[in-house]
Amino acid sequence: MRVVATIDVSAPPEAVWEYVSDPERYLHFMSGVTRWEVVSDEPRGLGARYRMLMRVGSAEVGGLIEVIEYAEAGDLAWTSVTGLDQRGRWRLRRRPGGRTRVEFRLSYGVAGAGFFGWLSEQIGAPTVRGHLQRSVRQLKRQVEQEQSRRRAATRRRARAGA
């Protein structure tokens, strides 16, 4: 099952990247995620590993994931090492007016689970989709608020200097 959530953020890709590449921020903006723990020596970058869990129905599902694509202010993708089979991707694209199109993709399933695997993917999809949509909305709000704070700080410094 592949679930996608998209949103436009009024901030440049670099500002959004600060959030999606920082594992410490995940619990603050990701909906339904109960754990996003660094388990590798390097907390960021290609090969970084995290243990993540997302509440779906009666269980917290997820497992160990590894970052397999890390293009600054562009794409961040991961794949599962253990646990639920999953591939996730943050895709940031620059838009006119200093804006960013953010796309959050998550493909998941259990290989070999047959009909019941398919059925559980379908039934779980609305919950997962809801988590992703809330996550991108929370990401947008946090990034834009941070941008506002920075702009206000810049204005205060300019006034103080003048």
Added chain:
Amino acid sequence: MSDTRIADRAQTNGHATQDQGDGRGLVARLVSGLAEQVQSRIPVADLDERDPDYIRENLPRQWLLSSLYFRGEVRGLGNIPEKGPVLLVGNHSGGNLTPDTIVFTLAFCAYFGVERAFYQLAHNLVLSMPGLSFLRKFGTVAASHDNARKALESGAALLVYPGGDYEVHRPVWERHRVDFGGRKGFIRLALDHDVPIVPVVSVGGQETSLFLSRGETLSKALGLDRMFRLKVLPISIALPWGLNVGDMLGHLPLPAKITIEALPPIYLRDEFGLEPDHGEVYDHLMRAMQETLDALAAERRFPVLG
């Protein structure tokens, strides 16, 4: 009467024997034969029978059952130590079909991954029932000290229900009561292997049928306690049977909401000294579990619906 028959009667103090061919003798022979069948079917403990791939492939099925039918909710899994052997001690509900085990096993395997060894002790009868051999792939082994020892020595998490058949068949009006029947063997087990105890409290399972009586007297009268280690012969009203005596064929559980909470681990020697008093540990555990069960029960607004 021949000399041989007279000699036989003398050996049995004149009581009827199985050889006399009357009704009681026939029943006794049948029950005894069944007991032998059950004993022969009990699988030898082999921890290798647990199959992580099989569990993983069946997690979606369990998830459907747990999420849609029982609307399961499991809290406090973060209280379970991330690594190493641990003894999970739970209260048991739901008759011979125990929905709390289904919900908890799913939650545990999803949370820690199927790679973490996790075993559950079950009554001999459960493992010897036809069609339930798949449970061994989930890590279910017959309840015995030997199996428990092997599991903990292998570094696994082990789930035990000290109340066993006694607790699981308690009447529905005692559904919000933790009752191990005074069984404390798990404390010795935890001390012998120096592993923490994590209490696991569940509510809702005893609302999956209308359990009326444990039927202890009936079980004793029929000799089931000696032959099958069955202290009870439960009587309930359950689907699809109506009046259900023994629950040997299982039943269709009502879709009661199951809520489970794992409590913080108890490190016995740290908290109770090098040689803890078993009674003190037992009382502490009972108190903690009962208080949690009371709190979980207080959250429920309606029977079954939760």
